[in-house]
Amino acid sequence: MAEKTDTPSIAVLGSINMDLVATTDRRPVPGETVLGTGFAMVPGGKGSNQAIAAQRAGGAVQFLGAVGDDVFAAELRRALTDSSVGVEQLRTVDGPSGVAAIVVDGGGENSIIVVGGANTRMTELTEADLAVIAAADILLCQLEIPLDTVAAAARHARANGTTVLLNPSPVQHVPAELWANVDVAVVNSGEAEQLGADLDPVAHVVVTRGADGAVYRGRDGEQLSQPSPRVEVVDTTGAGDTFTGALAAAWHRGPEWALTWAGTAGALATTKLGASTSIPSEEEISAALTTK
Numbered sequence: 001m002a003e004k005t006d007t008p009s010i011a012v013l014g015s016i017n018m019d020l021v022a023t024t025d026r027r028p029v030p031g032e033t034v035l036g037t038g039f040a041m042v043p044g045g046k047g048s049n050q051a052i053a054a055q056r057a058g059g060a061v062q063f064l065g066a067v068g069d070d071v072f073a074a075e076l077r078r079a080l081t082d083s084s085v086g087v088e089q090l091r092t093v094d095g096p097s098g099v100a101a102i103v104v105d106g107g108g109e110n111s112i113i114v115v116g117g118a119n120t121r122m123t124e125l126t127e128a129d130l131a132v133i134a135a136a137d138i139l140l141c142q143l144e145i146p147l148d149t150v151a152a153a154a155r156h157a158r159a160n161g162t163t164v165l166l167n168p169s170p171v172q173h174v175p176a177e178l179w180a181n182v183d184v185a186v187v188n189s190g191e192a193e194q195l196g197a198d199l200d201p202v203a204h205v206v207v208t209r210g211a212d213g214a215v216y217r218g219r220d221g222e223q224l225s226q227p228s229p230r231v232e233v234v235d236t237t238g239a240g241d242t243f244t245g246a247l248a249a250a251w252h253r254g255p256e257w258a259l260t261w262a263g264t265a266g267a268l269a270t271t272k273l274g275a276s277t278s279i280p281s282e283e284e285i286s287a288a289l290t291t292k
Contacts (some may be wrong), residue, residue, distance in 0.1 A: 006237070008252050010054050011136035013064040013129075013153050013243075014047015015092075017098035018072040021237070023041040025106045025178050042078035042271040043276045045098055046142040046169065047118070048240050052083045053245025054140065055200075057265055058282045062132050064125075064153075065145070068118040069099035079276055092122045094248055098144075099170050108270065114170075126150055134160035140237035140248045142167045147174070154181040165251070167244045170262070174198060178191040184251065186244045204255065206262075209241055210236075216255050226259040229267040229288065235278065242269035242279050264288050 019096040023038040047065050055061040063085050067073040069092055070235040076097055080087050104110045113225030125133075132138050139157040141150045141164070154164045158181040167183040168174055171194045184204040187195060192207045199205050203219045211233075216224040250261040265285050272278035280288075 006252075007058065008137040008249060009135065010051075010059040010138045010140055010248050011064060011133045012047055012051035012054065012140045012142075013062055013122075013133070013145070013150065014050065015045040015098055015114075015116070015195050016018070016043070016048035016063075016065050016067060016076050017045035017100045017114065017117075017119070018042075018076060019044035019100045019102050019237070020096050021104060023104045023273070025213050027103050027105045027109075027111055028149045030162075038275065042273075044100055044146060044238065046241050047119075048076070049241035049276055049279070050140055050142065050167070050245040051080065051085050052250070053242040053265065053269075053279045054249045055083050055085045055245075056279055056281045057246035057249035057261065057285060059138075059245075060091060061251035062136070064089045064132065066091045066093050066118040066122050068093060068095045069082050070096045072097045076116045083276075089126070089132055093118050095121070102237055102260060104237060106171070106271070108236050110235070110237050112237075115143065116144065122146060123269050124147050125149060125156070129153075130156050131161060133157050136162050138163045138165055138248050140165045140167075142169055143172060143174075144170070147172070147178070148192065151175065151181075152177040154178055157181065158271045163251070165244075165248050167241075168195065169240075171195065184247075186247060188240060195274050204245065206259065208240055208266070214243070214259055216259055218255060224256055224257075224259060226263045226275075228263055231267045231271050233270045233271045236270050236275075238276065238278055239269045240268045242266050245279075246285065260289070261285060
């Protein structure tokens with residue numbers, strides 16, 4: 001395993017999208033049109049969100065991903081650099097960037113449609129990508145880019161002593177070879193139910209439960225439970241990604257502290273509209289913990 005430091009180096013391999021967020025009193029049922037109350041364009045994508053969250057929560061992050069050559073590309077890149085995330089390995093490809101259409105209702109719950117765009121073009125890793133992964137303390141991945149690319153990155157990370165943290169979302173069939181190279185899995189309760197026994201070989205499993213907090217199952221059956229701080233929810237979009245990124249940033253301090261840190265970060269993210277725009281800073285997380 002790579003040497004742990006107070007500021008862990010984290011390589012995030014994943015998606016970056018422009019989120020088109022519409023707010024409404026209630027989400028429409030099939031065939032129905034409802035009036036909206038607001039609209040915003042917010043940089044997002046699970047990979048980008050988690051990278052920004054990890055950086056703001058105390059990590060030193062390099063992002064590995066792709067944007068298109070469209071009008072969204074520059075703003076997506078700027079969202080990462082404005083949060084001090086390294087973008088040397090953020091490539092530009094022909095065609096559109098990834099886009100997510102999001103509807104948020106009056107209760108803060110959301111429905112999301114993701115169109116992968118440039119994210120689907122992440123079909124291979126460059127030598128520079130592999131070098132970043134090998135040098136990192138943690139490789140953080142999701143499943144909004146091609147699965148074969150994630151598997152290759154995890155395999156390279158394992159060979160070089162880099163801890164692999166996987167958020168297997170959106171849920172799909174994950175080959176046994178990839179699970180064998182995962183050290184930490186972060187899933188929500190629905191994903192945990194769908195994956196079932198596939199999670200058994202993973203040494204560390206964290207299950208998020210929304211307002212009910214999170215639970216942890218470690219090697220040899222160690223169990224931890226962390227309640228979620230009570231906050232006024234505005235929008236749950238990106239809260240899970242914030243939790244995952246913050247968990248990666250705090251993992252070197254042990255599962256108990258990481259769950260507390262990540263749970264606080266995830267709760268704070270629900271108090272603002274949008275994904276990347278709602279992610280709290282290290283100082284905000286610390287302040288919230290101090291006032292608990």
